[in-house]
Amino acid sequence: MSNLTQATTAPWRIGVLFSRTGFMSVIEETQYQGTQLAIEEVNEGGGVCGRELVPVAYDPGSDSAAYGHYAKRLMVEDQVSTIIRLLHLVEPQGGAAGGRTAKWPALVPDAL
Structure with a gap:
């Protein structure tokens, strides 16, 4: 199997x-339960471009x-490519690792 195939079929870890x-x-x-349900449904349907979603x-x-x-732990240690979180976490008070500052994709299920 080529490296390209391995990279594109590997599970997609999301925070x-x-x-x-x-x-x-x-x-x-x-919000957590809805996210888990959505991940299960996506995986049952074959994932995203054939890649299983694995929540961290x-x-x-x-x-x-x-x-x-x-x-920050999700981005640096767990090396996720996306974080699903609430809108109020765009700039968390506890640090500048909330997504926008770190230029990390974030899915926000409650955005109006």
Whole structure:
């Protein structure tokens, strides 16, 4: 198998950053569940261009500093190419790793 084939059929790791604990979980738990459901449906349909979506999820626990920490961790350590998160995380208070500053793609399910 060529390197090109390996690169294009490898699973696509995507970050999922929603609080499932703490006060923000009232909103973000449903966003998390919807994201998981969408990922399952995409994978059941053959993935994206034949690539399975593999979520890498963290729970920032409604702590504004933790959002920045986990966003940076997803990008740097986990090497995800996209983060699915809430709109209020464009510039997390805990750091400048929220996507726009780091020029990282982010999918925002609650954007109006």
